[in-house]
Amino acid sequence: MRLVIASVLSLAACANAGCTAGAIAVREGDGDDLSEEERAALESFDKDVMPILSENCAACHATMANIDFLKSEPDARQRMMEWPDLVKIDAPSESLILNKGSHEGPALTVDQSATILGWIQLERAAAGGEDTAVEMDPFQPVAGLNSIDLGVIGLSGSSISFRMEPLAVGMYLSEIMLSGGPDGAHLVHPLFVVWEAETPEPDPIDRFAGLELSVASGQEAMIGGGTAVFVDVAPDSQLSLHFEVAEASAGGGASEPTGCAAVAAFTASAQPALSASCVSCHGGANSSATNATNMTKVNDLTSDGQAAACAQILSRVNLADPTASGIFVAPDPGSGASHPFKFNGDANAFGAFQSSLTQWIDQETP
Secondary structure (H helix, E strand, O other), X not given: OOEEOHHHHHHHHHHHHOOOOOOOOOOOOOOOOOOHHHHHHHHHHHHHHHHHHHHHOHHHHOOOOOOOOOOOOOOHHHHHHHOOOOOOOOOHHHOHHHHOOOOOOOOOOHHHHXXXXXXXXXXXXXXXXXXXXXXXXXXXXXXXXXXXXXXXXXXXXXXXXXXEEEEOOEEEEEEEEEEOOOOOEEEEOOEEEEEEOOEEEEOOOOOOOOOEEEEOOOOEEEOOOOOEEEEOOOOOOEEEEEEOEEEOOOOOOOOOOOOOOOHHHHHHHHHHHHHXXXXXXXXXXXXXXXXXXXXXXXXXXXXXXXXXXXXXHHOOXXXXXXXXXXXXXXXXXXXXXXXOOOHHHOHHHHHHHHHHHHHHHHHHOO
């Protein structure tokens, strides 16, 4: 079963970027034959994206040799589109402009990243890159365990489950699992969409964009890192799930966690903090804790062990907004998420833990 949902995603991207299709400041040489999608993408760049780039990036990237993708000649947008991997309309969330993080210049905020992602999604639509996908109806998640029956999209007996905890400024999903029915299940690019006042807001960082996952009959596997944190949304918002592909699968093929780029930094900064505060439960002694976040390799100081441990923890990190990472939200004394360990309510102790892991996370940013 496949349904076209490009219109929903384009409208939501347009809402994120604050654009109004058809009301574009047309550049010299642009004709009247621009499509509505092309006009929406151009207007989003001019009105919403360029001001962000001018304020945060232009001091270096408009003039410095070899990194001058914002140079105005012939046109900053054109240079950005042609710059290697800077803007990837075939996989918007993988664009380097979104994943550079803190470097010599500042990292983008979550809102700034969402605006730029919205523009890239509009560029994708303008280039004819509509996704054919399966769309599920919105549902109301409840605090605690949720199970979503995939039978309504043709995967009889298959389901997606997760635990939801309402936060003061959003919701925290953990233990996001795919369970295969009699014919198994094969999913490509799961996308969570938050519905507020009947307005769809796709996950602004599209965290599962590159994911493809298969499970055999009766088997289950974690979806990506198994967590998703949505901030600045009502805790009682509805959710829906979209997929590029959702079909039966006779065999398994669960994706392994992606590898780390900075294993040495993980060992130096993150491993001691995780070992001191988390491994006693998540290292295997408590099966529920280990299933939620596997840290069985954290204390294995061999090179292979640390590479595996780093990958385990990286799957719980939101590189676009590290403070919203599951590894931080769960134990944060002030997050509102229920978790057995909260640093005894000591905000300073949690801050030291977060700082240690952030030193590693900053090195993982492309």
